[in-house]
Amino acid sequence: MQPDFKRLIRICDSVNRTITRIPHKAATLAVNFSKERFRKKNWLDTSEHPWKKTKKRKGSTLIKSGRLKRSIRQIHVGADYAIIGTDVPYARTHNDGGTFTGVETVRTHSVKAHKRKAYIRAGKRVKAGTVRAHIVKSHKRRFKRTFAQRKFIGQSQHLTNQLTGMIQSEIQKAIRV
Template identity: 35%
Template sequence: MPKRIVINGYSYKWGDLRRRLDRVRDRLPQAIADAARNFFVDSFTKQGWDTGHGIKKWKPRKKAEGRRRRAILVKSGRLRKSIRIRRATFRRITIAAEAPYAAAHNFGVDETVTVRAHTRRSYTTEREKYTARTGRERTRTVRREGGNHTVRSHTRHVSIAQRQFMGQSDALDRKLDNMIETAISRIFER
């Protein structure tokens, strides 16, 4: 095997090129996976999907909850935190949103679903008297469990607007192409 190799008129030591190539092969998949995951998570900050030709804003919720307005698709942060890198190898990179409702929001839903039979608790509110620390008698409202009842199996129409946060994007493709070109050019740096 030759000790030196000539590429584009430049002479390289074979061992140095081999080490650089191995380093890129080991580090590049994880770097690409991190960049893609961060791109998907940024959709929650942008409140829309970056197609590469502009941001496709998410449809707003129908009702604002009280006076406080929160971001779309963010209540506890579970959906955003569930976006994880499952596998990052040179042959395959897999990123998944592990929340059970992730696909419904990413692709949208407009179908009839069957709700299984289940038991629902019912509650009642009662006014109760108590004595405050000052010795004054006051009343407060207390919520108590009033009983259970069985809900029979039934169908319900579900319509959830598509709010894409993962998938194919020209902006992501350009970003990953630049990362790959930079990594390959580093192999042949002088």
């Protein structure tokens, strides 16, 4: 019995084409996985880790303008790897969480006249009243801000399993030619 070399060459070519397309498909799969984290509001690794709820703002967590979610994309795709990421400066802060301190400059600005409600500050009661219009001079102030970790991009066992399944099915399709 004579081996069918033409069929073997066809299978090898098909597998080779598939291997060159896999990194692009993997990058697309990873980008979709990261964007899905915004819809589901959780991180999915070996188990599901829901994001901490925000107290101050109504609406969807981490989505005010949609810039962060839209910025997740393929950064670089090579022959055997794919890198996805974002160019938004505050992405790492939200993804990793943590406390940040620093000094910020407040520009000179004017405050319009308005009515103030009564409140308690440092244990003392401040009466309601009218605040006159005035100008606030430029100054610096210290800040300390804490951000809860809301992971949306990174290594995930669930994503690795999805990628493994995609690679296996693509290779199986290529061999069946």
